[in-house]
Amino acid sequence: VPPTCELARIVNATLEFCDPLDGKTDGVVARTDLCALKFDLNTTIGLSYHCAATAGNPMRGQTAAPEQSGAVTAKGAEVAATILKGLFDLQGRRVYIPYQYGTNFVDGATAYNNATGKWEVAQSGLGSEWVERILRLQDANELPEGLGDVTYDTLKDWMTYGLHTYGSPLQTTWPDLAPWRDAGNKILHWHGESDDSIPTASSVRYWDSVREFLYPEKSYNESGAALSEWYKFYSVPGAAHCAPNPNEPNGPFPQTNFQVMIDWVENGIAPKTLNATVMLGEHLGEHREICEWPLRPLWVNDTMECVYDQKSLDTWHYDLDAFQFKIYRSNMATMKALRYHGNKDIRLDEIPIPELRPGWVKIKIAWAGICGSDLHEYLVGPKNAPTTPHPITGETIPTVLGHEFSGTITEVSPDVRTLQPGQKCTVFPPLGDRTCYWCQRGDSSGMCPNWGFLGYSGYGGGFAEYICVDARDVHPLPASVDLDVAALVEPLAVGWHAVKKGKVGNGDAALVLGAGPIGIAVILALRARGVEQVFVSEVSSRRLQHAEDAGATVLLNPLRDDVVERCREATDGFGPHAVFECAGVQASIDTAIEVCCGQGTIVNVGIFEKPIMINPNIINRRQLTYVGSNVYSRVEFDEVIGAIADVYPILGP
CATH class of the missing domain: 3.90.180.10 (Medium-chain alcohol dehydrogenases, catalytic domain)
Incomplete structure (x- = not known):
C-alpha cells in the first residue's frame, strides 16, 4: 500500500491544480465539483515526495514512521482514485458516497509496521468504534489484523445492519420536515466541502431528499426556491470536518450563524449568502461570503458570483444501487x-425520472x-x-x-x-x-x-x-x-451528410458499398436529392431487397457480380461519380478506388475495426477526392425532417 507521504503528495497536487478552477488562486479549492470533472489523478504519477521521520503518538493511535522519499506510483494514484470513487460492493454497485477531490485521505491512511518494515492498511479508530459500539457486531480489538478478512461486501452488510437498526447508515435520512416547516421554523445547514470524515455530498443528498419529498410536483428550480424560504444549505469551501483545514488555511469558517438565524427568525432578514471568517493563514480574520446551494462560487474580474452550473451539480448526485430498498428519496418517481x-453488460434498471433543468x-x-x-x-x-x-x-x-x-x-x-x-x-x-x-x-x-x-x-x-x-x-x-x-431522422441524417460530402445530384451516378442501416440511409438520401442511378453492392440478399425498396436501381452481389465492370458498363465506361463506403472492410475500399470515375469522390462512411491499406498513387493519378463523413450538422438534421415530409411515400408508412 502507498505510504502516507505519497498520498499526501497526491492531495497537494490535487489542491494545486484545482485551486484556480473557481477563477481565483487563493489556496482554497472552492469548486471540488469542477476538480472532479477536470483533474486526472494519473498526472500525479512520477511526482516526487519527501517527509521527515515521525515519532508517532500512541494516544492518537499514530505509529512511528521512518523518513519517506520517493515518487508517486501508478498504484498510489489508483488507491487515491478508488477512495475518491467511493464504496462499491463486489458486484460493482454503489454502497456509499465518496469524499470530494482535495480532501485529506484520513480514513484511507496507511501505517508503518515497524515489525515488518512495510506500510499497511491502517485501522481507523473511529471506524473501529462504529463497528464495536454502534453495530456491536465485533469487538474492535478482535478485528482482523490489517482488515484482511473484511471485504467491500462486509462493509455493505455492516451498513445494511445499521440501516435496519437505526434507519441510518451514518447520515440523516428523514426527509419529512413538514411539521418543522409548518411551525415556522428555519434551518441553516452547512458542511465543509473538504470534510475528510463525513462526505459533503451526504448533506447535498439530504437537502435534495427534503426538496423532493416536500415539493414532488415542482420542478428543480421551483422546489429549490420553495425550500430556500425556510431551509438553506451552504457548502463551505476548504473547510474540513467541524474545523478549518490546515491544507487550505485561507478557507473560511462560519462564525456568526446564531446571529444570522436571529436576524432571519426575529427580523425577517433571510440570508442570501452565509458570512464566514478565515481562521488560519495569511488572511486571518478576513470575511468571505458562501453561496447558497445549489449556486456555486465563480470569480469573474475579482468579483465572486454565485452561479448555477448543472454539469457541476451532477457530480454531487449518486445512486446507491447496492441496496434493494430506497435510501432517501423514497417518494421519487422512477422509470425503466x-x-x-x-x-x-446491459441491464434493465429502475432509475429516477430525470428532472428539468x-x-x-x-x-x-x-x-x-x-x-x-x-x-x-x-x-x-x-x-x-x-x-x-x-x-x-x-x-x-x-x-x-x-x-x-x-x-x-x-x-x-x-x-x-x-x-x-x-x-x-x-x-x-x-x-x-x-x-x-x-x-x-x-x-x-x-x-x-x-x-x-x-x-x-x-x-x-x-x-x-x-x-x-x-x-x-x-x-x-x-x-x-x-x-x-x-426515430429514423438521426440515421438518415448520417446518410444525408455523406451524400452532401459526395457532391452528387441530378444526372449523376452513385455506388453504395454495403446496405446495412447506414447504407440504406445513403440510398434514401441519394434518391431524395435527385440521383437517379444508384448502384448498391451487398452480399446479403435480404439487405439487397431492402436497398431496392429504398430506391436502389442496380443491385449487385460481389460474390457473383463483377461490381467494377457492371458499374462501368452502365456509365459508358466512366464509373460512378461518387462512391459511398458503408461496409468498413478492405475489399470495399479497394472496389471504391478502382470503380470511381476520374475526379470523382469517395466518401468514407463505414467504421473499420482494423487498419486498411490504400494506394495513394491511384488516387493521385485519377485525381480522386477521398473524404471522411461523420454524423451531421443541425442544418442537415432539419433538412432531413423536411425531406421526410416531402418524400414520405419513399419511406412507406
Missing part, C-alpha cells in the same frame, strides 16, 4: 431504462432505434462510453443507451418559449461544449474536441421512458411525420 454497464424540456420516449455504435459498445466497449467523467456530461457508465429516438414533449422549463407540451419531436444527439472553435462557428458535425453523444456519453438516452434535454437540441416535427418514422 436500459443502461450500459460495460462490455456485454433551466432551458431544458422533458420528453416521453415513443420510439428508439439501435445504432451500430450502441452494438459496437456492447460487443467491444467501453470505447466511447465514458469510464472517467465525460468532459461535457460529467457522467461515467452506467449510461442509458439510445440516440435515435422520437417522442412527445411533456414538460418545459419556464424559461423555454419556443416549445410546448404536446409537441411531437426528435432530438439532435451530438454533444458539443459550445465553447470551442468549432462550436463557436456553428459547426456541429462532431468536430468539438470534447465531443460526445446523447446516450452513451450521458444525459440519458432513448432506451428509457423519459429524457430531459436542452431545448436547443429539440426539433419539432411536421404534423405529417409520424413518431415511428421520426
Whole structure:
C-alpha cells in the first residue's frame, strides 16, 4: 500500500491544480465539483515526495514512521482514485458516497509496521468504534489484523445492519420536515466541502431528499426556491470536518450563524449568502461570503458570483444501487431504462425520472432505434462510453443507451418559449461544449474536441421512458411525420451528410458499398436529392431487397457480380461519380478506388475495426477526392425532417 507521504503528495497536487478552477488562486479549492470533472489523478504519477521521520503518538493511535522519499506510483494514484470513487460492493454497485477531490485521505491512511518494515492498511479508530459500539457486531480489538478478512461486501452488510437498526447508515435520512416547516421554523445547514470524515455530498443528498419529498410536483428550480424560504444549505469551501483545514488555511469558517438565524427568525432578514471568517493563514480574520446551494462560487474580474452550473451539480448526485430498498428519496418517481454497464453488460434498471433543468424540456420516449455504435459498445466497449467523467456530461457508465429516438414533449422549463407540451419531436444527439472553435462557428458535425453523444456519453438516452434535454437540441416535427418514422431522422441524417460530402445530384451516378442501416440511409438520401442511378453492392440478399425498396436501381452481389465492370458498363465506361463506403472492410475500399470515375469522390462512411491499406498513387493519378463523413450538422438534421415530409411515400408508412 502507498505510504502516507505519497498520498499526501497526491492531495497537494490535487489542491494545486484545482485551486484556480473557481477563477481565483487563493489556496482554497472552492469548486471540488469542477476538480472532479477536470483533474486526472494519473498526472500525479512520477511526482516526487519527501517527509521527515515521525515519532508517532500512541494516544492518537499514530505509529512511528521512518523518513519517506520517493515518487508517486501508478498504484498510489489508483488507491487515491478508488477512495475518491467511493464504496462499491463486489458486484460493482454503489454502497456509499465518496469524499470530494482535495480532501485529506484520513480514513484511507496507511501505517508503518515497524515489525515488518512495510506500510499497511491502517485501522481507523473511529471506524473501529462504529463497528464495536454502534453495530456491536465485533469487538474492535478482535478485528482482523490489517482488515484482511473484511471485504467491500462486509462493509455493505455492516451498513445494511445499521440501516435496519437505526434507519441510518451514518447520515440523516428523514426527509419529512413538514411539521418543522409548518411551525415556522428555519434551518441553516452547512458542511465543509473538504470534510475528510463525513462526505459533503451526504448533506447535498439530504437537502435534495427534503426538496423532493416536500415539493414532488415542482420542478428543480421551483422546489429549490420553495425550500430556500425556510431551509438553506451552504457548502463551505476548504473547510474540513467541524474545523478549518490546515491544507487550505485561507478557507473560511462560519462564525456568526446564531446571529444570522436571529436576524432571519426575529427580523425577517433571510440570508442570501452565509458570512464566514478565515481562521488560519495569511488572511486571518478576513470575511468571505458562501453561496447558497445549489449556486456555486465563480470569480469573474475579482468579483465572486454565485452561479448555477448543472454539469457541476451532477457530480454531487449518486445512486446507491447496492441496496434493494430506497435510501432517501423514497417518494421519487422512477422509470425503466436500459443502461450500459460495460462490455456485454446491459441491464434493465429502475432509475429516477430525470428532472428539468433551466432551458431544458422533458420528453416521453415513443420510439428508439439501435445504432451500430450502441452494438459496437456492447460487443467491444467501453470505447466511447465514458469510464472517467465525460468532459461535457460529467457522467461515467452506467449510461442509458439510445440516440435515435422520437417522442412527445411533456414538460418545459419556464424559461423555454419556443416549445410546448404536446409537441411531437426528435432530438439532435451530438454533444458539443459550445465553447470551442468549432462550436463557436456553428459547426456541429462532431468536430468539438470534447465531443460526445446523447446516450452513451450521458444525459440519458432513448432506451428509457423519459429524457430531459436542452431545448436547443429539440426539433419539432411536421404534423405529417409520424413518431415511428421520426426515430429514423438521426440515421438518415448520417446518410444525408455523406451524400452532401459526395457532391452528387441530378444526372449523376452513385455506388453504395454495403446496405446495412447506414447504407440504406445513403440510398434514401441519394434518391431524395435527385440521383437517379444508384448502384448498391451487398452480399446479403435480404439487405439487397431492402436497398431496392429504398430506391436502389442496380443491385449487385460481389460474390457473383463483377461490381467494377457492371458499374462501368452502365456509365459508358466512366464509373460512378461518387462512391459511398458503408461496409468498413478492405475489399470495399479497394472496389471504391478502382470503380470511381476520374475526379470523382469517395466518401468514407463505414467504421473499420482494423487498419486498411490504400494506394495513394491511384488516387493521385485519377485525381480522386477521398473524404471522411461523420454524423451531421443541425442544418442537415432539419433538412432531413423536411425531406421526410416531402418524400414520405419513399419511406412507406
